[in-house]
Amino acid sequence: MTVQPPSFFELSQENDFEETMAGPVTELWHQRQEGMFQGSNHTNIGWAALTGNNPDKAIIVVNGRIESYWKYQELFYDLVRQGYDVFALDHRGQGVSDRLAEDTELGHVGHFDDYVSDLDTFIESVVKPKGYQQLFMLGHSMGGTITSLYLARHPGTIERAVLSAPMHGININKWMRPIASPLARVMEQLQGQPSYAPGQVPYYPKPFGSNPLTQSKVRYQWFRDLYERKPELKIGGPSARWVWQGLAAAKRCISEAGNISTPVLLLQAGEDTIIDNAAHQQFHQAMVQANRDCQFKVIEGARHELLFEADTYRTPALASAFEHFRKAEIPDA
Template sequence: MELSPAPFFEDVAGGPAGGQAHWLMTSDQKRIRVGHWRPVGRAHGTVMVFPGRTEYIEKYGNTAQEFVNRGFAVLAVDWRGQGLADRLLENPRIGHVDHFTDYQHDVQATLDLADALDLPKPWYVVGHSMGGAIGLRAVIEKGCFAACAFTGPMWGIFFTPVMKPLSRVTAYWGTALGLGERTPPTTTLESYVLSQPFDGNMLTRDPDMYRMMQNQLNAHPELALGAPSNRWLRESLDECEWLMEQPAPKTPCLTFLGSHEQIVDRKAIRARMANWPNGTLIEIPNGEHEVLMEAPDVRGPVLDQLARHFRANQSNGASKLVST
């Protein structure tokens, strides 16, 4: 694989020294960006961070530092349609995907890069929110992760009783009527963290982490993303239904759920984990959607548990690279 350097905004990432980013071309000809960090000395393996919708590599600089401190290499990806990856619509602020399974092309390109860079095995995955949906399918289909973990995974989308039927009508009928590239009613093209004050936000209870997200987008507005398209919403609802129909994989799993979760469906997460024989669900009291972006007294223990989970499963041997 020929490596092509990509921009990496180390000024706002706050991650370990020596972080690098690369451009990758997927099998369906979309350009994505992948970043990685390595620890000094022998590594326990590589943690692949699968971010959520609207997110980007630099947002996980702090998480990368924490994992590197615990002896892991780290890789994170800008999915198609966000970060510095190819935006898919004329308006770059609309989050869009043609088919949710298209993200698996991004996963495969990322795995190919990890193999080309000889990132230490075994490989593990942490999927957050939308990345939790992408990651669960990858765990089911790829067979290359020794263990997996999820934080606020999007195995269902939370809607209020009033918004649930309206959202489904918008997603399915809007797309069927040729409005798939439009955004749902009441949504905005502004970035959530720039339009929503800290008070009342649904992401974190840590003002410092919220300020970090705001500073990153103010410094590099090209990373910002607003509402999803109707097509993205329809594809996501279909993917969540498919995921919930699948039997739990044999891969050891650790999932974290904030007790105040208001973005993804808590019932879906509890149901999925209740049927995962080799899985554990930990609920974080007073936690919001992003437990890895909570205050140090919350995210520190979460990261410790993730590190123990991965080290305990080093010998699983599920480190083959599955090509498609």
């Protein structure tokens, strides 16, 4: 007899958040494995894993800009309770990985494709040797960009993927869109060394009331408290180079979408002000026109951080993700 995993309604909830985080989540987090590998240009990339839960299937979580796997302890707890081993990495220039600029709070990257190469190295050197029959991927925001490009360039590795508010475009004022990338290139040349893009600043904890990320006060406060307890995780605004590299990568996601053979579920946050939601339609259309499997679901009323949102939005987002993954369940022997 197959043991059924917890129902979607047994996902971690805001009403019990503090108790859950202090109890079972902390207990599980203490069981994590952590390590480093060398990514492109000999950059040290940090990773974490929670294994021993399922020998057959694992989920690789690909987080967004300014994030760290430390932020996703609640999500990892929910993934483990749903019956998956979990792997995650911190991208170059953020989290516990090597920083790429003298200002350690500057969000910088040399080449966006380095993120994709690092993910490939992580999967080949850390995840695959475990011998799982099925690998799944959950990419959020910038991690959705990285996931999209990885899927397009490495077919056959990932069974199914979920893109949470993926950065297939950045929400920029219409009049700025044609000049954003060339302006960022010019600024990079004028600066001479990695520096903040115009209007960007080092890390600061934006008050909950004015934050564009989530409507969950308890989750938002936990995230901000985490970065105060571990200030080495703090990342502020992006560099000028990151801006034009990110814009170019977002466009490549759409142009390469037809090469993705992995079934994809794209989750859009209906009230997202960070990502250009119109670009999701372009990505979805590109996959469909290439006869690829891309499901599209809008979580109405949700802000950008679907995996960190209020239960009203987070629960249906995760329920849809698990439903998508379970379409590839290994049949009982």
